[in-house]
Each structure stands twice: as C-alpha cells, then as structure tokens.
Amino acid sequence: MSIYLEFEKPIVELERKIEELEKFTDSEEMNLAGEIGELRKKAEKLKKEIFSNLTPWQRIKLVRHPHRPYTLDYINLTMDDFQELHGDRSFSDDKAIVGGMAKLDGRPIVVVGHQKGRDTKENLKRNFGMPHPEGYRKSLRIMELGEKFGLPIITFIDTPGAYPGIGAEERGQAGAIAENLREMSHLKVPLVSLVIGEGGSGGALGLGVGDRILMLENAVYSVISPEGCAAILWKERSKAPEAAKALNLTAQNLLGLEIIDEVIPEPLGGAHRNYEESASNIKKSLKRNLEELTKLSGRELVERRYNKYRKMGKFLES
Amino acid sequence: MVWFRKPKYTVAGSPSRKEMPSGLWTRCRDCGEIIYNKELEENLKVCPKCDYHFRIGARERISFLLDEGSFQEYDRNMSSVDPLKFQGVISYEEKLREEQKKTGLIEAVITGEGYLQGHHLIVAVTDANFIMGSMGSVVGEKITRAIEQAIEKRLPFLSISGSGGGARMYEGMFSLMQMAKTCAAIAKLAEERLFFISLLTDPTMGGVAASYASLGDIIIAEPKALIGFAGPRVIKETIRESLPNGFQRAEFLLKHGLIDMIIPRKDLKERLATIISFLEKPSLETCLSEGD
Ligand SMILES: [Zn+2]
Numbered sequence: 174m175s176i177y178l179e180f181e182k183p184i185v186e187l188e189r190k191i192e193e194l195e196k197f198t199d200s201e202e203m204n205l206a207g208e209i210g211e212l213r214k215k216a217e218k219l220k221k222e223i224f225s226n227l228t229p230w231q232r233i234k235l236v237r238h239p240h241r242p243y244t245l246d247y248i249n250l251t252m253d254d255f256q257e258l259h260g261d262r263s264f265s266d267d268k269a270i271v272g273g274m275a276k277l278d279g280r281p282i283v284v285v286g287h288q289k290g291r292d293t294k295e296n297l298k299r300n301f302g303m304p305h306p307e308g309y310r311k312s313l314r315i316m317e318l319g320e321k322f323g324l325p326i327i328t329f330i331d332t333p334g335a336y337p338g339i340g341a342e343e344r345g346q347a348g349a350i351a352e353n354l355r356e357m358s359h360l361k362v363p364l365v366s367l368v369i370g371e372g373g374s375g376g377a378l379g380l381g382v383g384d385r386i387l388m389l390e391n392a393v394y395s396v397i398s399p400e401g402c403a404a405i406l407w408k409e410r411s412k413a414p415e416a417a418k419a420l421n422l423t424a425q426n427l428l429g430l431e432i433i434d435e436v437i438p439e440p441l442g443g444a445h446r447n448y449e450e451s452a453s454n455i456k457k458s459l460k461r462n463l464e465e466l467t468k469l470s471g472r473e474l475v476e477r478r479y480n481k482y483r484k485m486g487k488f489l490e491s
Numbered sequence: 492m493v494w495f496r497k498p499k500y501t502v503a504g505s506p507s508r509k510e511m512p513s514g515l516w517t518r519c520r521d522c523g524e525i526i527y528n529k530e531l532e533e534n535l536k537v538c539p540k541c542d543y544h545f546r547i548g549a550r551e552r553i554s555f556l557l558d559e560g561s562f563q564e565y566d567r568n569m570s571s572v573d574p575l576k577f578q579g580v581i582s583y584e585e586k587l588r589e590e591q592k593k594t595g596l597i598e599a600v601i602t603g604e605g606y607l608q609g610h611h612l613i614v615a616v617t618d619a620n621f622i623m624g625s626m627g628s629v630v631g632e633k634i635t636r637a638i639e640q641a642i643e644k645r646l647p648f649l650s651i652s653g654s655g656g657g658a659r660m661y662e663g664m665f666s667l668m669q670m671a672k673t674c675a676a677i678a679k680l681a682e683e684r685l686f687f688i689s690l691l692t693d694p695t696m697g698g699v700a701a702s703y704a705s706l707g708d709i710i711i712a713e714p715k716a717l718i719g720f721a722g723p724r725v726i727k728e729t730i731r732e733s734l735p736n737g738f739q740r741a742e743f744l745l746k747h748g749l750i751d752m753i754i755p756r757k758d759l760k761e762r763l764a765t766i767i768s769f770l771e772k773p774s775l776e777t778c779l780s781e782g783d
Contacts, residue, residue, distance in 0.1 A: 335701075337721030337729050342739055345749045346720035347700035351674060355706055358675035359682070374658070375670060375701045375720070382671050396658045396667040396698075401725075406579045406660065419578045421663045430574070432664045482675050483635065485668040486628030487574035490566070 187216040230414035236370040240445035244286030244329040250452035267308030269300045272315040283319035285312040286329030303336035306349035325363040328380040335376030350379040357382035361471030368392040388424035390439040395422035535756045544713045549601040549618035562605035583661035598629040602637040608764035613641040616651040623656030631669025638676040647686040652704040657697015670702035686770040710750040712741035
C-alpha cells in the first residue's frame with residue numbers, strides 16, 4: 174500500500190487518472206495511448222516542479238515517510254558479506270544502532286548506523302532509532318575494531334535523537350556521546366558519515382565526526398527538532414514549519430554553510446520511490462570518497478579531521 | 492560579619508510571600524527557605540538549611556576560586572554573529588543584546604589562565620545566566636582555544652560548566668558542531684597527557700554535558716547540581732511517568748558511577764588544589780616516554 178504526503182496529492186490524482194485510462198484501454202479496446210502519454214508527461218513535469226521546490230518542512234515529512242530506506246536497507250543494497258556485530262560487551266545490544274563488517278565493492282570496511290523500525294513491532298525493538306548509551310558504546314567498539322585492522326569506517330545517520338529516558342541517563346547518555354565524539358576525532362582510518370534521513374542533534378553527531386559529511390538530497394540535520402525549537406522559541410509546536418526554515422537544516426542549506434561536504438541525489442519523489450537508484454547513488458559517492466581518503470596516512474587523516482571541525486563556527490573578534 | 496547592623500527591610504505580610512523585596516532576601520529554589528542575602532553571600536551562596544548550591548556567575552566563580560589578581564582573561568571581546576539570519580520570534584541579535592544587558596557579559600563563557608592556591612592552570616567557565624550557558628560558536632571557539640593554550644603552555648585545564656541549554660538553537664548546526672570541535676581538542680589534550688578536571692555545576696545539560704564536560708580525567712560535581720543529557724521535562728513527556736526523586740542530581744550520578752566525587756563549595760578550592768597537585772606533571776617520566 175502506498176502512503177502519500179499532503180503535498181504529493183496533485184501527483185497522486187494525476188497518476189490515478191492515468192491508471193483509470195489504462196484500465197479503460199484494456200477493457201474497451203480503445204486506443205487512448207495519446208492521452209495517456211500526454212498525462213504522463215504532465216505528471217512527470219508536475220513531480221519535477223513539486224520536488225524541486227520542497228520546503229524544509231516538506232523534506233522533514235519526506236524523511237519521516239514510513240517507507241524511507243533505512244540503514245540495513247542501504248547496507249544490503251550497497252555492500253556484500255555483511256557480518257553484524259552485537260552488543261557493547263557490558264550491558265546489552267542496543268538495536269537502535271546496527272554495525273559490523275562488510276565489503277564495499279570488494280573492499281573490507283566497517284559500518285555502523287542508526288536503525289529505525291518499519292512497523293510498530295519493529296519500532297519497539299529499534300526504539301524508533303533512538304539509541305541508549307550502550308548503542309553508542311557498541312558503535313565505538315566496532316569503529317575501534319576498524320581502526321585496529323586498518324578498515325575504513327562508514328556511518329549512516331538516521332535518528333530523531335538519542336533516547337531521553339531514565340535508563341539512558343542512569344547509564345550515562347551524555348558521557349557515551351561525548352566519548353564517541355572524542356574518539357572519532359582521532360581514529361586513524363578514513364571515516365565517512367552519511368545522513369540518510371533524520372539527523373537529530375547530539376544523537377546524530379554521536380556517529381557523525383567523519384572526514385566527510387555527506388547528506389542525501391532530502392535528508393535533514395539539525396541541532397534541535399523543529400517541533401522542539403518551536404515549543405521553546407514560539408511557545409507552540411505548530412510553528413514547527415517556521416522553525417524548520419529558521420534552523421537551516423536541509424542538505425542544501427548545510428552545503429551552502431559549508432557544514433557538510435556533498436549532497437547525494439535521490440530519485441525523483443524521494444528515496445522511498447526507488448531503493449535501488451538511491452542505493453546506487455550512495456554507493457558511487459562512498460566509493461569515490463573512500464578512494465580519495467585512503468590515499469592519506471592515518472596521521473594526515475587525523476590532522477585534517479581536526480582542522481575540519483576546528484574551523485567550524487562563526488564569530489566576531491574585535 | 493554584619494550581625495550588629497540592623498537589616499534595612501520592612502516585611503510586608505508574611506515572609507513566605509512569593510515576591511520578596513529584591514536585593515534583601517532570596518528564596519531557596521530547592522527547599523523554599525527564605526534566606527537573608529548577606530547570610531547567603533557569607534555561606535558562598537549555599538542554602539544554610541538544605542545545602543542547595545545556588546548558581547553563581549562565571550566572574551564570581553573565578554574570583555572565588557582563583558588567587559586574587561592572578562586571572563588573565565583570553566578573548567574577552569569575542570562576540571556572536573547571526574550566521575543563519577535566524578528568523579524567530581525575536582532576532583538572534585536582539586536576543587544577544589538583551590542577554591548582554593541582563594548579565595553584563597559578552598557571551599556565555601569566560602576563559603583564561605590563573606593560579607589556584609599557587610597552581611598555574613587554564614580555566615573555562617560557562618555562565619548559565621547567558622542564554623542558559625548554551626554553546627554557540629563563541630563558547631565552542633573560546634573553550635577550544637583555552638584547551639589549545641593548555642597544550643601550548645603544558646598546563647592543567649579546568650572547565651566549570653553551568654549550562655542548562657546545551658546547544659544554541661539560533662546558530663543551528665554551527666552550534667552542534669562545537670561539540671565535535673571541543674571534544675577533538677580534548678582528545679589532543681589527552682594525547683599530550685595533560686590533566687583535565689571537569690567541574691559540573693547546576694545545571695549541566697544537553698550539548699555541553701554530551702561533549703567536553705563529560706570528558707574530564709576527573710569529573711567533580713557540586714551538591715545537588717542537575718546534570719544530564721535530556722532535560723527532565725522532555726524525559727517526562729517521552730516516558731509519561733513521573734521521575735524518581737533526586738533524578739539527574741549530582742548524588743544520582745555519583746550513585747550510578749558517572750562522576751568521581753561531589754565537593755561542597757566551601758571545600759572546593761582546597762580539594763581542587765590537592766587533586767591538581769597529584770597530576771600536574773607526570774611522575775615517573777621514564778615510564779611514560781615512548782622510548783628513543
Ligand atoms: Zn534550601
């Protein structure tokens with residue numbers, strides 16, 4: 174079953190019309206090919222128009238689409254021989270983060286990423302992609318394994334945020350994220366981070382200190398959720414669309430601000446319309462970025478990574 | 492001591508009234524006790540009844556901790572810009588001007604070097620009175636520079652955090668990236684085997700808690716300080732349950748193994764000096780050298 178977003182309505186209506194005409198052609202043996210062709214062209218044009226002018230809030234709707242591809246979808250579509258590794262060796266296996274070893278076009282790598290659930294049952298297991306501290310500790314263990322054996326690291330970012338809960342606080346959510354940030358900053362192997370959906374604040378950054386930060390075309394990355402920002406600044410959550418605009422959270426905004434390095438195109442209508450095309454774009458970009466980064470020594474990588482984050486920020490000195 | 496001087500106030504109605512004449516009395520935010528300001532000052536802004544440690548500003552903190560006249564401030568005039576031209580209810584520039592007027596500070600952090608009972612060190616103090624002590628570009632940059640000074644001068648680094656907000660929304664992703672920036676600098680400090688003490692005061696939350704403030708070699712908290720990743724209100728709304736007593740307070744963190752110790756304010760200077768004296772310089776140099 175398809176799920177449509179509000180702003181996709183005009184497209185859906187056109188597509189329904191085309192479907193009806195096609196049925197009619199089949200049954201009545203009338204040739205409506207001309208009309209259908211015209212409508213198809215019109216639908217395509219409309220799609221391009223709508224999807225090249227999305228507001229930040231519409232992009233948020235798009236990345237929260239229940240059919241959006243998640244980390245494991247992209248691992249399966251872009252990599253081979255994935256060997257999932259479980260647990261933080263201390264408390265539990267947080268299923269909101271997955272990770273392991275895999276091959277990208279034959280090259281062994283390690284990969285970690287936030288994992289959302291597709292339905293209610295899976296979302297309970299995945300906690301809607303909101304990790305606990307043990308998730309971050311698992312991810313660090315896997316990244317350090319990569320460093321130890323000289324394997325490049327790829328991280329997929331897709332979380333509303335780190336989980337705000339009692340257990341998470343008891344086990345040191347803040348410290349777990351902070352340790353990831355510190356350790357990722359000096360891992361001596363190439364590290365590419367890709368935001369595939371929602372980049373929710375510190376919980377996203379906890380997997381995001383890469384040599385390259387890439388974003389899918391409709392992905393968002395923000396210091397706070399637009400709803401949270403609206404509640405604090407506007408005192409009403411319904412102002413989330415305004416907050417989404419003000420926060421400059423789209424891939425296009427962040428490329429312009431030089432926070433991220435590259436925007437990876439999605440199929441027309443969003444990644445969920447064509448998993449394979451989306452995965453193939455991702456694979457191309459990951460391969461190219463790794464090729465460039467693997468030319469650098471561990472020391473050069475760490476030095477450049479330090480300088481990359483060192484430069485971030487805007488201020489005035491007098 | 493001022494006990495012989497008659498307090499200059501007139502109590503209109505009951506002393507438990509919510510609005511007290513400002514400047515004379517303060518109500519304890521923890522136990523509700525009404526405390527005479529002079530008494531509060533003399534007690535280092537600690538409630539004499541329940542031991543709640545009142546928030547104190549960055550300047551006050553520095554003058555209370557460091558040897559008199561020893562503090563040399565860094566980057567005093569660094570100020571924020573509005574990198575997103577943030578379109579909110581009020582502009583970021585307006586907000587900044589308001590906060591500057593209210594606090595007399597230019598930004599939410601003060602950094603510099605000085606002496607604590609004779610120990611030379613670098614300090615960075617965030618001030619919860621300035622946009623909740625949240626970390627925007629200026630806070631991140633000044634803290635990173637302070638850490639880099641510690642490396643250059645081979646001095647211990649003491650951070651004192653009072654940051655309820657964590658990130659500075661108005662700066663969007665520039666704000667979030669300060670977490671990565673400061674943590675990367677802490678990694679360098681650690682590689683240089685320089686000592687980092689993090690003192691967490693009320694409140695230390697969000698992006699500050701989830702970055703450099705949680706990375707001290709030694710992590711100390713003031714009694715009852717609120718410390719955590721997510722704010723209690725957000726947690727309550729998420730789990731739809733009431734929170735346990737003392738949740739996210741310093742004592743809760745100590746119990747769960749997340750901090751090294753809690754030090755009451757009156758003992759802070761003395762105890763910090765003792766702690767620094769252990770790790771100021773590496774002992775047994777030969778064990779630490781990588782060999783030649
Ligand atoms: Zn009290």
